[in-house]
Amino acid sequence: MGASALARPAADGRPHLELAFPQLRRPVPAVRRGLAFGIPSLDTALPQGVPHGQITALDAPLGSGGTTLLLALAEATLRADEGVALVDAERSLAPQAAARLAALGPFWVVRPRAGENAWWCADVLLRSGAFGLVIVDRVPAPARRVAVRLQRLAHDKDTALVLRVAQAPTPVAQTARRQVASGSQLPGYGAAVVLAVEPAVREPGFIPALSGWGGAWPEARRLRVTTLKGGAPRAAEVAVGIPLPDRLRPHWAVRDRRAAERADRRPQRKARR
Amino acid sequence: MAEDHGKPRVVATSRQAQARGIAAGMAFAEAKALATDLVALPWDDARVARAALEVTTALLVASPRVSWAGGSLPPSRLATWRLATRWGGTGVGVWWVDAAGLGSEAKLAGKLVAVAGGLGFGPVRAGIADSAVAAYAASFGGRTEQRSHGGTGTPTMHTSAVVPPRIVPPGADARYLAPFPVTLLDLDDDLAETLRSLGLVTLGQLAALVADEVEARFGPEGLAAHRLARGLDSRGPTTPRDDTLPAVEVELGGPVATAEPLLFVLKGALAPLSEALHARGLAARELALTLTLDDGATAARPVRPARPTSNPDILFDHCRLALEAWQLPEPATALRLSAAVTVPASGEQGDLLAPRWADPAALAAAFERIRSSEGADAVALPALRDGHLPGDGGAWVTDADARAHGRADAPAHGGVETAPVAALRILPAPAPVRVRLGRSGLAAFRHQDAWHDVVDWCGPERLASRWWRSDATDRPGTPAGPRDYYTVRTADGGLWLLYRGPAADQWYLEGWLD
Numbered sequence: 001m002g003a004s005a006l007a008r009p010a011a012d013g014r015p016h017l018e019l020a021f022p023q024l025r026r027p028v029p030a031v032r033r034g035l036a037f038g039i040p041s042l043d044t045a046l047p048q049g050v051p052h053g054q055i056t057a058l059d060a061p062l063g064s065g066g067t068t069l070l071l072a073l074a075e076a077t078l079r080a081d082e083g084v085a086l087v088d089a090e091r092s093l094a095p096q097a098a099a100r101l102a103a104l105g106p107f108w109v110v111r112p113r114a115g116e117n118a119w120w121c122a123d124v125l126l127r128s129g130a131f132g133l134v135i136v137d138r139v140p141a142p143a144r145r146v147a148v149r150l151q152r153l154a155h156d157k158d159t160a161l162v163l164r165v166a167q168a169p170t171p172v173a174q175t176a177r178r179q180v181a182s183g184s185q186l187p188g189y190g191a192a193v194v195l196a197v198e199p200a201v202r203e204p205g206f207i208p209a210l211s212g213w214g215g216a217w218p219e220a221r222r223l224r225v226t227t228l229k230g231g232a233p234r235a236a237e238v239a240v241g242i243p244l245p246d247r248l249r250p251h252w253a254v255r256d257r258r259a260a261e262r263a264d265r266r267p268q269r270k271a272r273r
Numbered sequence: 274m275a276e277d278h279g280k281p282r283v284v285a286t287s288r289q290a291q292a293r294g295i296a297a298g299m300a301f302a303e304a305k306a307l308a309t310d311l312v313a314l315p316w317d318d319a320r321v322a323r324a325a326l327e328v329t330t331a332l333l334v335a336s337p338r339v340s341w342a343g344g345s346l347p348p349s350r351l352a353t354w355r356l357a358t359r360w361g362g363t364g365v366g367v368w369w370v371d372a373a374g375l376g377s378e379a380k381l382a383g384k385l386v387a388v389a390g391g392l393g394f395g396p397v398r399a400g401i402a403d404s405a406v407a408a409y410a411a412s413f414g415g416r417t418e419q420r421s422h423g424g425t426g427t428p429t430m431h432t433s434a435v436v437p438p439r440i441v442p443p444g445a446d447a448r449y450l451a452p453f454p455v456t457l458l459d460l461d462d463d464l465a466e467t468l469r470s471l472g473l474v475t476l477g478q479l480a481a482l483v484a485d486e487v488e489a490r491f492g493p494e495g496l497a498a499h500r501l502a503r504g505l506d507s508r509g510p511t512t513p514r515d516d517t518l519p520a521v522e523v524e525l526g527g528p529v530a531t532a533e534p535l536l537f538v539l540k541g542a543l544a545p546l547s548e549a550l551h552a553r554g555l556a557a558r559e560l561a562l563t564l565t566l567d568d569g570a571t572a573a574r575p576v577r578p579a580r581p582t583s584n585p586d587i588l589f590d591h592c593r594l595a596l597e598a599w600q601l602p603e604p605a606t607a608l609r610l611s612a613a614v615t616v617p618a619s620g621e622q623g624d625l626l627a628p629r630w631a632d633p634a635a636l637a638a639a640f641e642r643i644r645s646s647e648g649a650d651a652v653a654l655p656a657l658r659d660g661h662l663p664g665d666g667g668a669w670v671t672d673a674d675a676r677a678h679g680r681a682d683a684p685a686h687g688g689v690e691t692a693p694v695a696a697l698r699i700l701p702a703p704a705p706v707r708v709r710l711g712r713s714g715l716a717a718f719r720h721q722d723a724w725h726d727v728v729d730w731c732g733p734e735r736l737a738s739r740w741w742r743s744d745a746t747d748r749p750g751t752p753a754g755p756r757d758y759y760t761v762r763t764a765d766g767g768l769w770l771l772y773r774g775p776a777a778d779q780w781y782l783e784g785w786l787d
Contacts, residue, residue: 039693063767067696067787090698094784095655095667097696102654108640109655111669112647121643121651128639199766221695221768241694242768242786 035133035160037069038076042225045236050162050193052132053155055147056230057191058164064197065223066164068240070135071098073162078104082132085110085125089118089139090166106130115139115166119146126153126161134159138166147189163189193230200224200237274301274313284316288393324394325366331392335384338371338510342405369405371510382438402441402449404506410453411439446504451477458498464491468498476502485656485670519549520611528567528604532596535564535605539592540585542610547585550612556581559614562592565607574599578641581616587638590645661736663758663770663783664699695768695786703781706771715761718771720782726764733757733773758783 034049043049050056050073060066074084083106086098091111101107110121118139125134134154142150142163154161200222221240227233275284281301290311295304305311325341332339368389375381382399389397400411441449450457453476455468473479479487480502488496500506521542529535550557560576576591592610640652653669660666707719715727737755754775761769768786773779 061765063763063765063769063785063787065695065787067698068693071696072693091701092698092784093655094664094697094699095669096657097667097698098655099657099667102656107654109653109669110643110647111651111653112643113651117647121647124639124642128635130636130639221766238693243694243697 035073035080035082036076037073038079039069039072039238041236042069042238045225045234046193046195046227046231048231050133050160051230052160053158054160054192055151055154055190056160056162056193056195057189058162058195058197059228060164060195060197062166064199065221065238065240066197067093067097067137069197069223069225069238070137070162070164071101074098074107074133074135075101075104077133077160078107080132081105083107083130084133084135085131086135086137087112087118087121087125087139088137089115090137092138119150122150122161123153126150126157126159129157129159131159133162135162135164137164139163141165142189144189151190163191165189191229194228196226196228198224275316281313321366328366328368328389328392328394331388332368332370332385334388335381336370336372336375336510340369340510342367342369342508367409369408369508369510372401378440379438382440386438399438400441401438402446402504403443404446404504405508406458406501406506407441407446407450407504410450410457411441413457447480447502450502450504451475451480455479455498455502458501460498461494464494464498467491485658485668489658518555518612518615519546519553520609521546522607522609524607525605528606530601530604535596535608536593538608539596539610540589542608543585543589543592546610546612547583547588550583550615551618554618555612555615556583556618557588557612557614558616559612560588560592561609561611561613562595563609563611564601564605565609566601566603567606568603570603572599572601575613581618582634582638583618584634584638587641590641594645662738663697666697697770697784698787699770699784700782703772703783706780706782708771708780715759715771718761718769718780718782725767725769727761728764730759730761732759734759 033047034051036043036049037046058066058070060069070086074086077084078101084101085108086093087110089112093109098107098109110118110125112118112121115138118136119142122134122136125131142165150161153159221242223238223240224235225238226235274281276282283295283297283299283301283304285297286295290304290308293308295307295311301313329339329341370385372378372381378401382401386397386399398412400408400413402408402411455473455476455478456465457476460468468474468479473482479499482499484496484499487499491498523538523542525534525538546560558577558581561573562576563571563573565571574595576588576595578587578591582588643651650669650671653671656668656670658665658668704720708715709717709719709724715730717724717726719725735755735757738753756772756774758770758772761771763769770783770785772781772783774781
């Protein structure tokens with residue numbers, strides 16, 4: 001059968017080729033899902049995931065759980081066989097928090113000397129084209145030209161770029177954050193997706209002891225993640241465990257009465273005598 | 274003859290002495306009893322070097338890359354000599370021979386044994402493996418297996434007693450080494466004794482340990498031994514020095530005392546050097562940067578990129594780092610840049626079906642740029658450490674090999690299937706904070722010009738700082754002595770890590786859970 005025969009319409013008016021391969025009739029563009037967090041509730045709220053080739057902004061104040069979510073995203077990405085680079089602009093990430101990721105695949109942490117240098121580091125990492133995900137954590141807000149430059153690089157290299165801008169926990173910043181949360185003012189650095197993170201509820205009672213590695217108190221904390229941009233506004237609650245202490249303790253509420261503390265009182269006793 | 278703990282011992286013997294029962298490792302008195310007309314000669318380095326050169330030259334017939342390992346057991350290497358004695362050796366030298374791409378390895382080994390044996394220096398042993406340490410072990414004995422071609426790494430041959438050559442299959446070095454005793458390695462006596470007292474008798478037991486822990490406990494020597502036990506050995510045959518390698522010389526036109534003019538000249542000099550390397554299909558593993566000083570003296574410094582490269586930008590970054598850290602006694606008047614060690618430039622084929630293939634050269638170049646600008650520790654991998662303080666639970670390592678020793682079996686999310694685990698962030702140095710105490714203890718603390726109301730807290734947990742070390746305060750500005758740690762929850766839901774110093778009114782913020 002020649003090409004002309006294929007192109008000739010059949011009895012019902014459709015070409016033979018179309019009859020032979022019905023799936024050719026309506027070519028539907030494949031929807032490429034972005035990166036997943038590996039957290040079911042959050043992945044449900046963000047069905048398209050963290051998009052490749054775009055900037056995703058994480059609006060997470062100090063201590064709100066943003067690092068936890070970023071590391072979860074990094075872990076899920078590594079498990080999907082993509083490389084991850086994390087720029088720790090503040091140089092405050094404790095290595096034990098991310099140690100498990102190093103064994104999963106190409107995971108690198110870049111710790112620049114100054115926070116502003118994080119943008120240059122991100123530029124170099126994006127240009128290498130070796131990473132599916134580049135995270136810039138706790139960095140000063142970028143100038144517009146910086147954001148545009150990084151957005152273009154991320155697009156060229158098809159890399160997901162996640163930014164978490166450092167915010168001082170001052171009342172002024174909190175006010176601005178409320179404005180952002182209400183949708184009146186969104187971060188202006190070209191992010192396709194903006195997520196806001198905050199502790200969900202004020203949990204009564206439970207306070208963990210010193211954290212360590214090797215396990216976790218399950219659901220010791222709940223975070224509320226809201227989609228501010230990049231889809232329908234949705235919110236998800238994420239349960240976060242708190243690392244168990246390395247040392248055995250009878251109970252977290254039991255006061256430490258070891259010898260070191262008693263030793264402090266000896267001079268006082270002597271003075272009384 | 275050589276002195277071992279003050280006693281003369283036989284190190285090497287002639288064939289006539291061997292025929293009369295004298296063997297290496299024997300006490301001189303014992304040897305003298307076997308042969309009263311025994312002639313003892315002191316160890317002669319120059320004579321050994323001449324003999325080594327003779328052997329090296331002869332072995333070049335079979336392979337273009339032959340290196341004398343220098344293991345002819347001078348008195349400073351008596352540990353190896355004792356090892357050789359234990360394993361029935363005669364204390365002869367060790368040579369590394371490149372066996373890659375030369376056809377049948379068995380035939381090559383036979384040829385080398387025949388060549389070395391024909392020189393009359395004594396019995397010759399041979400072993401073939403991916404790494405030098407495994408080839409060395411194979412030369413002593415063990416399994417003889419057929420080696421199939423196509424394995425990874427550069428096969429290395431070790432010739433040293435006339436025993437059929439042993440061939441370790443490609444990629445099986447670590448498995449082959451496992452049953453061998455730790456004494457196979459040329460370890461320091463103290464380290465060897467420590468390993469023995471801990472029950473680490475075989476290389477397999479040593480290799481099974483986590484590298485980070487080995488390094489923390491035994492230091493760099495222990496880590497080096499651990500790498501060897503795992504069949505990771507950087508030793509091997511080297512390429513002879515090539516004086517025809519590209520070099521660039523520039524007269525500066527006058528004394529130059531600052532780095533900027535030198536960097537300008539250097540950038541110009543690197544371009545033709547890089548082109549010359551590229552034209553010959555070479556990549557520089559090491560550059561020699563030589564400066565002629567105003568007083569006529571010369572100062573040289575090697576420049577080694579992380580990966581062999583001919584990229585002028587990467588080479589410039591390394592040269593710049595070398596220059597910036599160089600304190601010259603006199604201004605420089607001339608600069609010479611030459612490729613000291615080169616390797617054939619190689620490429621790597623990407624995987625078409627891989628989600629994302631990273632060109633190792635591009636990645637290395639990116640990291641080199643970051644390191645050259647932000648410091649050598651700017652690109653790092655997180656690793657776990659043992660320590661009792663919150664900040665001691667991990668460390669940043671810059672060695673990529675650390676990834677292989679990571680705890681890959683660490684469960685996702687710290688053991689909880691569905692919930693991630695809160696990440697700890699620690700300040701580079703504990704920040705002093707003001708604390709307000711209420712009726713129920715901690716009421717608030719002030720950090721970054723903001724008061725944080727405390728709604729709940731847990732503690733204290735008293736921990737001693739590193740009192741056993743000279744740097745007991747671990748971070749500048751913090752007092753030594755016990756610390757009372759508190760985990761506090763603030764009104765905004767944050768979890769913070771505070772501690773109280775030895776004085777009651779000294780409070781510090783160590784970090785927070787984020």
